[in-house]
Amino acid sequence: MGSLNPRKKARLRRKYRVRKRIFGTEERPRLTVFRSARHIYAQIVVDTTGRTLVSASTLEKTFREIRRFESKVKAAEHVGKVLAKRAIEKGITRVVFDRNGFLYHGRVRALSMGAREGGLDF
Numbered sequence: 001m002g003s004l005n006p007r008k009k010a011r012l013r014r015k016y017r018v019r020k021r022i023f024g025t026e027e028r029p030r031l032t033v034f035r036s037a038r039h040i041y042a043q044i045v046v047d048t049t050g051r052t053l054v055s056a057s058t059l060e061k062t063f064r065e066i067r068r069f070e071s072k073v074k075a076a077e078h079v080g081k082v083l084a085k086r087a088i089e090k091g092i093t094r095v096v097f098d099r100n101g102f103l104y105h106g107r108v109r110a111l112s113m114g115a116r117e118g119g120l121d122f
Helices: 006-019 061-066 072-089 107-117
Strands: 030-035 040-046 051-057 096-098
Touching: 030 107, 040 072, 040 107, 051 072, 061 072, 072 107
Parallel strands: 030 096
Antiparallel strands: 030 040, 040 051
């Protein structure tokens, strides 16, 4: 981990600890979340092949065209719903949630709740 910022180092430690137990298979791929200061990204990954099946983020053109969200939490919830819709179109209904070392709170929680509302099961 080298000379990283202590907060980032702590997140990476949590990430590795969580990832020891979570693994995405063909039957139940992994929904992983990344949160930056401005944006949130989510993707559904099969770890056996290393393929990303579906992804969504606030950086996409469609999100910028929709409207400005009143908060980053609302934007994250919308990303979860869009990801779920795309996943269901590809026949994915069950996933394993990987919070990627982030605390299950705020935008990470909002994204997962949006994905559940959209029809994903985890």
